[in-house]
Amino acid sequence: MDINDNIESPLNVKISFNKLLKQYETLALSTDPFLASKANGVLDVAKQYPELRDGFSRVSSIKEREKEIAFILQDTFSPLLTHNEIKTASAPFNDVIFNASERFKNIIKTAGDGFQLQMKNMPHDDIYVGACTIILGFCHGFNINFKRPFYYEIPDVNGIMRYYKILYNADFCEITPGENAPKITQADYDELLDNFDNIALWKEKFPPNSYTFKGFVISNIFDVTDDQSISNIKSSLISKDKRKQNSFVEGFQDIFSSLFGIKDLKVGFSIYNKEEDVFERIYGSGMHSYLLGKKTTKQCTNALCKWSYDKLLKEYKHFSVSDVDKMFELSQGKAPHIASLHEQGVKSAIFAPIANDKGLMGIIEIVSTKKQVLNSVNANKLEDVLPYIVSAAERNIEEEANLIEAIIQKECTSIHPSVHWRFVKEAKNFIKSEMLGEQAAFKKIAFENIYPLYGQIDIKGSSEARNEATKQDLALQLSAAKTIFEYAVKIEPLPIYDQFIFQIDEFLLALNVHFQVDSEQQISTFFKNDIDSALKHLYVIDELKPHLDLYFETLDDKLGMLYNHRKQYDNTVTLINKDMASLLDKKQKDAQRMYPHYFERFKTDGVEHNMYIGESITKEDSFNPIYLYNLRLWQLQVMCEMENDFYQKQHKFPVALDVASMVLVFSQPLTISFRMDEKQFDVDGTYNARYEIVKKRVDKAFIKGTSERVTQKGKISIVYSQKQDELEYLRYIKFLQAKHYVDTDEEIVELEDLQSVTGLKAIRVSILYHRSEKDKAFYTYNDLMKEIKA
Structure with missing residues (x-):
């Protein structure tokens, strides 16, 4: 060879x-x-x-x-x-x-x-x-x-x-x-x-x-094992997102094993939360803390004895426990960190503070199942690697703070992807100005010549429905209290009980005759200030205890009031909003793929949405009016689908409610700008403000010469002011009729003048429904209600 x-x-x-x-x-x-x-x-x-x-x-x-x-x-x-x-x-x-x-x-x-x-x-x-x-x-x-x-x-x-x-x-x-x-x-x-x-x-x-x-x-x-181990530790700490990987902890322990020359060595970490003076577990695959054991957090004073607490948290010095079993006997199991190590089968250990000039950030815990292999002599090997661990901890703290801030931004003050590029551009300019020593200012972010689209699916009669639920809850609670006082006055004939019965009757009469906005507050105050203490006093009467227990069990723990019908109503509104918003968000992904545009939605008593489309948002020389027309047609289709989805699920909701849909058409392009104080976009200029006024008031508008609202259950209302808008949307309706989204009963109505706004009209047409996703038959709202009740 x-x-x-x-x-x-x-x-x-x-x-x-x-x-x-x-x-x-x-x-x-x-x-x-x-x-x-x-x-x-x-x-x-x-x-x-x-x-x-x-x-x-x-x-x-x-x-x-x-x-x-x-x-x-x-x-x-x-x-x-x-x-x-x-x-x-x-x-x-x-x-x-x-x-x-x-x-x-x-x-x-x-x-x-x-x-x-x-x-x-x-x-x-x-x-x-x-x-x-x-x-x-x-x-x-x-x-x-x-x-x-x-x-x-x-x-x-x-x-x-x-x-x-x-x-x-x-x-x-x-x-x-x-x-x-x-x-x-x-x-x-x-x-x-x-x-x-x-x-x-x-x-x-x-x-x-x-x-x-x-x-x-x-x-x-x-x-060069020591040098290479230190280098490997640096590499492991530098690598991003390592602690999410299953192999990270095992690899890290192998590196420390090479550094210390100990086969079974294990490494643990604890984060120090200065505000609460507690140790916390690091979240990550395989991460463990030998100070905390099975717990996720522990008060520092409960995790360490006074000597070890001072050593780590005040002097920022490491210490070792060469024989855990011996120390457990000497301390009679009263030293918390020794007890924790003993319980986990650890025989020797080193604890070292991860600290900088700002204070303690955490603890690194090196442990072995063999006694004396970790001791005060080889503990000094940590001096060579601690600076890198400290640097990694500082970076992780900064990255976690940035991540928390990013999550808050995403979940609470999100910037829509379609306009994110503009915020990035201004942020870069801001950083550039700061680096050059200039007066840095985040410039106004505005988009000109864009077309707005607005739509809402509103819960019909939501105020009346909530008032009715409130009346029922209050009436039931008043009646229950009245019954208890009627029992009480027979056992203990005090005039004050008759007074309470009289006041309760007055409130019950008021609920039935003229329920007002402040009625709920008045009755709640009556119970809080007068009734509650009186009822608790009645516990001295043994015969009343079962009635009193039953009464207080029906009350909501937080409100201290009966919250049954109102809870059902609130839960219904929450479920309706969640389902409709979820469907709208899902459909929006398809719309964004057609052509990028700004989108935002809000949950109120129903779901509202704003969309803005135009050249200045897309940043590309690609906008064509065809994309606006497409988005308008898409909006009508999706709102019909959302109503269908709602009525297919209506029977699952605690309270039977109806919804009504409306679209506002505004043909003139406008300008929107980001309001830094409100963290949202709004229209710019006096003329453009007219759009916002209409948007906020039009759903309550009446048809001219009548007391009928423009929005109506079972129909979609398209509000506009220009003739070309009318012709455009009639074409869409004709197409949707062919696709069996809407019925053939379209009508054009004039609306009463709003403040500073005149000449509004609306096209109204009935939506066609299916009883379920598999049902191929088409129903009007009235037909659907008959089918459901049949």
């Missing part, structure tokens, strides 16, 4: 000691008789075996000349240092080692039978290019700095990974070009400098086996 087999390289490698022997030839001429004698002895051996100078590549030759090679290399591999130095002699970029120090042999032996020595961080193509760069320097005078640190990873007797750095000595190498080696010019060199990853080009300039290598390399190897 040849050492060049299965290795693609521009070098045809021959192991040779020619350059080394030439140095011995010089030493043989020395005036020092000892040096000359030793050199002649080496040369005499070499003369007997010419292949040692000429070179050989067969692996069997290495075995055959093992003793001679060892003798020739005796000066470079001193027997006196063989158990201390980690050293090998080998072919370059090759795992064939023909001489090694005893310490290296022991390291490989300890690694186990199945271990294969392999250089880390050296991809196959990089080896080829590395050999080419050596040729450029040796043969062509082009020196390229391709030096990189190379490592071996070798497990020790305990299975802990140790890291060894390799430094090459190439003093005894000779490289000569072969007959097929292309000539390398300055132009070739320039081209290669810009094409490191183009392996085909390197092979073109340096074909495989086109150069002959004669000699050997000496590898001086150093144990």
